[in-house]
Amino acid sequence: MPPSYANCTLAHRVSYGETDAMGVVYYAEYIHYFERARGELCRSRGYPYSRMEEAGYMLPVREAQCRYYSPARYDDLIKIHVQIDEIRKASIVFSYKIYDEADEKLLCTGMTHHAFVNKSGRPVAVPENIREIFSQAE
């Protein structure tokens, strides 16, 4: 049975500054949303990303991808669901689904792939304790 990893959902209220002249959320903002949810996931496992940086690790992004299904608008309450799809030797893959809170409509899906590096930017193996922290408790 493949390992199962942590996931979490974050609620977010769309601000005016996140919209654009089309009257909907600007496309790069969803990438911000992914980061908000990723941070919440770390925090929810008792290991905030800020602590990871204090421990000497960073997770620079190697790839980001987003598919847009339906636009979010000002004042919408959205739910950003994030899960860890895979913990490789020296990298982590997250995937995302964003829904409208009111009607559960799917707004977008996405993926980010992060290297696991030390302070000098060199890739390092994901430490065992972090691997455990991000594994799903049964």
Added chain:
Amino acid sequence: MPPSYANCTLAHRVSYGETDAMGVVYYAEYIHYFERARGELCRSRGYPYSRMEEAGYMLPVREAQCRYYSPARYDDLIKIHVQIDEIRKASIVFSYKIYDEADEKLLCTGMTHHAFVNKSGRPVAVPENIREIFSQAE
């Protein structure tokens, strides 16, 4: 006795995208925070800003001001307090105080002054019902 107006406080978690290379929240982001709190104030009075636009009104900003006392950092939980200072004939003045949630440290204060205009951008008198909505219930 002068009229007393509505106020409200919004909690916000600082995201990585809001920080800059100094390691702290970028100075323009606080102006975004003001807007988030303003929106929450309207919503908390049962009159979201989106509904104001549907009713044919907009509140374009005429002036914004911010004083910075102490920086917020990634992952900080902050509290954005907003209150209406004054409702003039055709404009509204909001003021803001942002605190660190953990130690109540004052991070910044600010002010925004908004015109009250109709769809064609012409200043109009603040309607009585909106004046009432934003007046503080005792």
Added chain:
Amino acid sequence: MPPSYANCTLAHRVSYGETDAMGVVYYAEYIHYFERARGELCRSRGYPYSRMEEAGYMLPVREAQCRYYSPARYDDLIKIHVQIDEIRKASIVFSYKIYDEADEKLLCTGMTHHAFVNKSGRPVAVPENIREIFSQAE
């Protein structure tokens, strides 16, 4: 021989507000850069995107993708190269390459796929005149 489409390169100076606490450009900003170059491409063909909206068309994004190779930093001068890869029946695919201006280092590559829709959001065939405007002059 397959049709060949327009391309263009835009220079951009990295601002402080585009960086994050890692000391490099925040990952979502590259998606903004893509949009800047896309706009410049339209403008350079004598058909600014604003005019496209005036003509009743919009190009909402359906998918965006970005691979990050090397980080840009504050004050870097970067070059954003954009080209149209494909004009389908009712959608357009753009691809991007971002370089450091000083040493020609590749910073990131990306792709965006846009639907071609009318004011009511309904997909429409890319009009012949727009197809021609975006075809490469020999």
Added chain:
Amino acid sequence: MPPSYANCTLAHRVSYGETDAMGVVYYAEYIHYFERARGELCRSRGYPYSRMEEAGYMLPVREAQCRYYSPARYDDLIKIHVQIDEIRKASIVFSYKIYDEADEKLLCTGMTHHAFVNKSGRPVAVPENIREIFSQAE
């Protein structure tokens, strides 16, 4: 005769990501524009802000203020004029005027006040060489 300080003007093309659902540039973006022009001013004097940080100095903002006269829109070419108003013992005051490039219409004015601090965040006297760099050559 009071000392006269450096000034400079930066051209900037409004991107879609800078607009909001009102169809105009979002109010916090002007604060970003101020920073772009400030950076250009330093660069134009041969002393980029990045070099200032390398030399161990930072200019965190103490206050920012912006008055909005007329909105900028997508694709507008704007001119951001910045000048140093005052170099105090341990702080610097910049002022800004943003114009539409096409018709010279004034869009907004603003001010930022920056402390001059060392790496540990302690205010320090503005060094003589920096004072000279920012003084206007006759």
